[in-house]
Amino acid sequence: MNQHEYKVTIQWTGNKGEGTTRYDRYSRDHVISIHQKPDWPASSDVIFRGDGTKHNPEDMLLASLSSCHMLWYLHLCADAGVVVVDYTDHATGILELGTEKERFTSVVLHPVVTVRDLSMVDRATQLHHDAHKRCFIANSCNFPVSQEVRVVVAD
Numbered sequence: 179m180n181q182h183e184y185k186v187t188i189q190w191t192g193n194k195g196e197g198t199t200r201y202d203r204y205s206r207d208h209v210i211s212i213h214q215k216p217d218w219p220a221s222s223d224v225i226f227r228g229d230g231t232k233h234n235p236e237d238m239l240l241a242s243l244s245s246c247h248m249l250w251y252l253h254l255c256a257d258a259g260v261v262v263v264d265y266t267d268h269a270t271g272i273l274e275l276g277t278e279k280e281r282f283t284s285v286v287l288h289p290v291v292t293v294r295d296l297s298m299v300d301r302a303t304q305l306h307h308d309a310h311k312r313c314f315i316a317n318s319c320n321f322p323v324s325q326e327v328r329v330v331v332a333d
Contacts, residue, residue: 207219220238247323284323
């Protein structure tokens with residue numbers, strides 16, 4: 179077995195002088211640090227009293243899923259001779275609150291892929307299935323991650 183370890187440091191920066199004496203008296207702001215990479219200011223989502231101008235864990239979950247799928251997809255396309263010239267994904271996720279187990283219940287990736295010519299469209303579409311099977315982030319989730327793919331041909 180081949181294992182890779184990842185490390186991240188989270189530093190809470192939201193102490194307004196009273197610590198967590200009350201739920202409404204501290205900021206959810208924190209900094210995500212990873213060795214040799216830029217720090218990432220983060221907070222909780224606005225619905226959880228966070229700063230809406232900063233990334234939150236829910237954003238990062240969607241971004242991780244979308245990014246992992248895209249990177250696998252581009253790899254598989256390159257190996258298959260499918261020339262992708264543009265890729266955009268508008269991922270969406272459903273977070274279910276107010277239940278005993280609050281959690282994401284689904285994520286849908288909405289990749290729009292532009293390929294070089296018409297002969298590549300079918301294979302480009304099929305490779306999304308393979309990318310999904312290879313994505314280790316999606317394989318780690320306990321909810322469905324699906325794709326609604328659109329492949330177009332470059333002008």
